[in-house]
Amino acid sequence: MNASLAPLDSTTYERVLVVVAHPDDIEYGTSAAVATWTAAGVEVGYLLLTAGEAGMQRPPEEAGPLRALEQRAACDAVGVSHLTILDFPDGTLEYSLALRKAIARELRTFRPDTVVCGSGQVTMPWGVDHADHRAAGLAAIDAVRDADNRWVFPELARGEDLAPWGVSRLLLSGLPPTHYVEIPDWAVDKAVASLEAHQAYLADLPWHPAPATFVPEMLSHHGVPDVAHALPFTLMPLREG
Numbered sequence: 001m002n003a004s005l006a007p008l009d010s011t012t013y014e015r016v017l018v019v020v021a022h023p024d025d026i027e028y029g030t031s032a033a034v035a036t037w038t039a040a041g042v043e044v045g046y047l048l049l050t051a052g053e054a055g056m057q058r059p060p061e062e063a064g065p066l067r068a069l070e071q072r073a074a075c076d077a078v079g080v081s082h083l084t085i086l087d088f089p090d091g092t093l094e095y096s097l098a099l100r101k102a103i104a105r106e107l108r109t110f111r112p113d114t115v116v117c118g119s120g121q122v123t124m125p126w127g128v129d130h131a132d133h134r135a136a137g138l139a140a141i142d143a144v145r146d147a148d149n150r151w152v153f154p155e156l157a158r159g160e161d162l163a164p165w166g167v168s169r170l171l172l173s174g175l176p177p178t179h180y181v182e183i184p185d186w187a188v189d190k191a192v193a194s195l196e197a198h199q200a201y202l203a204d205l206p207w208h209p210a211p212a213t214f215v216p217e218m219l220s221h222h223g224v225p226d227v228a229h230a231l232p233f234t235l236m237p238l239r240e241g
């Protein structure tokens with residue numbers, strides 16, 4: 001992190017789609033920024049590419065539905081109503097045309113001006129990233145281009161009546177950041193509540209630090225002077241607007 005990050009101007013944002021691999025991925029920081037956006041009247045949607053069914057001690061057929069319920073509660077904590085959970089396999093998510101098409105379908109349906117996703121890096125500031133996160137980030141970035149091209153996955157337009165849609169900007173994690181979202185105390189509290197919503201999941205991880213200490217701590221490591229809590233992003237403008 002460095003001191004040259006600029007505050008993100010999100011005043012023109014109307015619809016934001018966050019694309020991740022698993023339930024709970026958004027609750028490790030991103031949900032704090034989401035709380036500030038929804039409070040400002042921005043419509044935020046979540047797209048989860050897997051149900052996270054391989055992430056608990058209990059069998060996948062129990063874990064998947066349970067994690068969907070907990071993700072719904074996490075959405076409620078930060079004012080998100082639009083939640084889509086796809087059924088790509090948790091733990092063995094592959095970058096594929098099928099994955100890109102599924103994300104493009106959601107982009108053309110939800111029609112966001114802004115997409116938040118990973119950048120597909122092997123390593124993150126905290127260590128080696130999960131293979132599913134890499135696949136999800138790369139596929140989401142590529143699907144943004146696919147969604148805007150009527151000749152890519154033409155069956156989306158012809159068969160499903162989903163017209164091409166151009167996203168205005170990407171907000172990426174995992175790269176050297178360019179901007180930050182300042183997180184006021186009330187939004188930190190909402191972010192904590194959103195991670196706490198994954199109650200049964202966290203109960204399976206006895207080593208996991210308490211969200212009430214972990215989330216504020218995570219949001220304090222941004223390197224922006226005189227700002228207590230913030231979330232950094234790499235802003236990639238795609239078109240004017």
Ligand SMILES: [Zn+2]
Pocket residue numbers: 021022024025130133
């Ligand atoms: Zn994950």
